[in-house]
Amino acid sequence: MTEHVAAGFGRPGERLLELTGVTKRFGGLTAVSDVSLALDAGEVVGLIGPNGAGKTTVFNLVTGVYQLTEGAIRVTGRAAAGLTPDRITALGIARTFQNIRLFREMSALDNVRVGFNLSNNYGVFAGLFRTRKMREREAFVEAEAMKLLHTMGLGDLAHEKAGGLAYGPQRRLEIARALATGPRLLILDEPAAGMNPQEKDELAKMIGEIRRSFGLTLLVIEHDMKFVMGLCERIIVLDYGRVIARGTPDEIRRDPAVIAAYLGADEPVPESAPELGQASASDASRAEVAS
Ligand SMILES: Nc1ncnc2c1ncn2[C@@H]1O[C@H](COP(=O)(O)OP(=O)(O)OP(=O)(O)O)[C@@H](O)[C@H]1O
Numbered sequence: 001m002t003e004h005v006a007a008g009f010g011r012p013g014e015r016l017l018e019l020t021g022v023t024k025r026f027g028g029l030t031a032v033s034d035v036s037l038a039l040d041a042g043e044v045v046g047l048i049g050p051n052g053a054g055k056t057t058v059f060n061l062v063t064g065v066y067q068l069t070e071g072a073i074r075v076t077g078r079a080a081a082g083l084t085p086d087r088i089t090a091l092g093i094a095r096t097f098q099n100i101r102l103f104r105e106m107s108a109l110d111n112v113r114v115g116f117n118l119s120n121n122y123g124v125f126a127g128l129f130r131t132r133k134m135r136e137r138e139a140f141v142e143a144e145a146m147k148l149l150h151t152m153g154l155g156d157l158a159h160e161k162a163g164g165l166a167y168g169p170q171r172r173l174e175i176a177r178a179l180a181t182g183p184r185l186l187i188l189d190e191p192a193a194g195m196n197p198q199e200k201d202e203l204a205k206m207i208g209e210i211r212r213s214f215g216l217t218l219l220v221i222e223h224d225m226k227f228v229m230g231l232c233e234r235i236i237v238l239d240y241g242r243v244i245a246r247g248t249p250d251e252i253r254r255d256p257a258v259i260a261a262y263l264g265a266d267e268p269v270p271e272s273a274p275e276l277g278q279a280s281a282s283d284a285s286r287a288e289v290a291s
């Protein structure tokens with residue numbers, strides 16, 4: 001790969017992320033309660049649970065969007081408390097959002113460029129006079145951004161406005177932009193939401209490919225059981241902010257506490273069920289933009 005795009009996760013087995021007794025309260029509501037979990041380099045872990053279980057809040061705590069109420073988070077061994085989202089990005093964590101956040105008026109290519117330029121720092125003079133170094137850097141970024149777009153199946157859409165893309169390509173574009181920051185750990189919040197079954201299969205393949213080629217570690221929130229259980233080696237289940245189960249996909253499917261949390265019934269968790277919050281029109285209506 002390149003100087004900028006992830007050069008791999010380093011030592012296999014290195015602890016990339018560790019949450020210890022993490023609690024987040026919003027006023028009287030405890031959204032995340034005493035959650036401990038760890039991710040080692042190279043793992044692919046799913047975080048599942050019913051709507052409102054606290055999954056996105058965990059991601060927001062890990063990425064510095066929210067501050068902890070109690071507990072500790074360590075990123076590559078360093079205490080992450082109080083770090084801003086851009087510092088967390090610099091430590092090698094990138095994410096996508098449940099509610100897609102793209103610059104809608106910008107092209108797909110420019111959205112990915114933004115990811116590269118998060119770490120870009122030209123001096124004032126370079127900005128005024130467009131030094132040769134700056135032009136070289138721009139050409140490099142454009143070529144790398146195009147490679148990422150191709151990787152995510154978006155090569156032909158590079159010059160389309162992000163806001164004009166269909167839902168599936170928008171989600172893939174968010175992944176391309178996240179990859180541009182050179183992450184070691186990529187965390188995806190409902191990457192398959194709003195996609196049809198064929199798009200989900202293609203996405204699963206792409207995620208497998210980027211995992212291998214970028215040496216990524218992955219933490220994935222997803223309601224589609226077939227998708228998440230096919231992708232992840234290990235799954236952690238949240239309910240009402242607490243971890244209620246951990247295990248392999250097979251163990252999780254048969255876990256009575258998980259079955260009760262999802263269905264309130266004594267049946268195995270189905271591979272896909274609308275009541276698990278599967279992709280639906282409401283996902284599309286949640287799409288929003290921060291630009
Ligand atoms: N900024 C906030 N202020 C107040 N309450 C919040 C905030 N963010 C999340 N919550 C609440 O915390 C709880 C957990 O929300 P969270 O979004 O983490 O759930 P989730 O597991 O991601 O659910 P979903 O599957 O629906 O996305 C919910 O009750 C939610 O309303």
Ligand SMILES: [Mg+2]
Pocket residue numbers: 055056057098
């Ligand atoms: Mg969520």
